[in-house]
Amino acid sequence: MTHYEAALLRRVLGEELSEAMWFGLGGGIGFMYFVFEYSGEPPHLSIIAQAHPEPMVARALDRAGVQxxxxxxxxxxxxxxxxxxxxxxxxxxxxxxxxxxxxxxxxxxxxxxxxxxxxxxxxxxxxxxxxxxxxxxxxxxxxxxxxxxxxxxxxTGTGGGRPDVAGAVKETAARLTGPVLGNNFDVNFGLSGMRKLADQLGDTSTKQGWTRRFTDAEVALGRLAACLDVEYTAPAASRPLFAEFLAEVGGGCRCPDLSGVGGNLGGCGECGAGRGVLPAHR
Missing domain, CATH: 3.90.70.10 (Cysteine proteinases)
Structure with a gap:
């Protein structure tokens, strides 16, 4: 279950911290949804299912206390x-x-x-x-x-002390439920962005709906699969990997016990990965 930045940090700094821990410290799960349209080019779907736009590597190093x-x-x-x-x-x-x-x-x-x-x-x-x-x-x-x-x-150094997992979890929750950029584009982030994607997927009457926006459904769904499984994410939109992080930190991060939340989130990831929506593109 390799996540690019988390695997990079583990490769660079050794195996003291798990890939799931590096992922969580870097910001964990997130959601951004845009469809970019340029003259002469087909619509380009962009979904980022991890913390965004702040780069994960520097954030993870800060949270881990690595100089x-x-x-x-x-x-x-x-x-x-x-x-x-x-x-x-x-x-x-x-x-x-x-x-x-x-x-x-x-x-x-x-x-x-x-x-x-x-x-x-x-x-x-x-x-x-x-x-x-x-x-x-x-x-x-x-x-x-x-x-x-x-x-x-x-x-220039190694980590010292306990990683700031409490700060990481709080930041992830805030980014999913509140403003990210502080401007009108915030509607495309977090839970609001998920609702926007769901609405446009089901929209069959306006030009913002996928049935009219994407003339080639196979290309659109193939791109969706890449966004949720490969690009800027781990498989199943990184939900199972973040579930591992929550299970690993458990109740030891000055937050409520998160192990049960991790189990529920992992189940959601398995459910999403097992859907037959994109069988030809996985």
Whole structure:
């Protein structure tokens, strides 16, 4: 049950904390629903079923008490110098790049950021946790994440004390039930976003309904499956993984005993994963 960012953190920092724990500390489950429409392009469905928009890696490190520094720069030369210095100091490094500039990722006309663990530099090649690529190609992907250009997280220490699981759980609940961005787009987040998706799925009369918006139902449902099982999530919209987190922390986070909630949530994930809605796309 691999979740990308949680698995990355466990790979970088070792196995003291479980993947479920890293996922929960990073913000856990969430929900964002948009359909983007561009001239000359088919509608693009985007559902993010995890904490969003705050990046999970930095948040999880904060909650776990792991010492780290975050650097940004507009200069590719300075960024490369920062990278070499961090690796030269023997520190673990996570960089934010445009996922579609990585050679093993599919092309996409718009940038989408992703965190990658940088293992080392061998001459003009960069070693990442997912594969190697030329330094020039890495710098291109690193420069393309416009809002977080050349972001580098340098992990300078290890965790100390107990992770802040209570703060993580409260933040997850607040994000699902209250404002996220503080503007009109909040209707697309949390429980409100789920209701909007349900309404548009059942809408057969207006142009916002899926029957009119998506002319190819197979493509739309295939994209829905990818959003709920693969992209920015763990399988079954990350609900079973978050259930593991709740069961693991139990009543030890200064919250009510959450183990029963975790069991219920895990059951919901199994129910959703077992539906026959998308049999051809799973």
């Amino acid at each position: 780290h520094e975050i650097r940004h720069t507009g200069s590719a030369k300075v960024a490369e110098r920062n990278l070499r210095a961090a690796l030269g100091a023997g520190h673990r490094v996570v960089c934010r790049v445009d996922r579609h500039r990585l050679p093993w990722r599919p092309d996409f006309p718009f940038p989408e950021p992703i965190d990658v663990d940088v293992l080392g530099l061998d001459g003009d090649r960069v070693r990442l946790g997912d594969g190697d690529l030329p330094l020039e190609a890495f710098l291109d992907a690193w420069s393309a994440a416009k809002k977080e250009r050349h972001q580098l997280i340098e992990i």
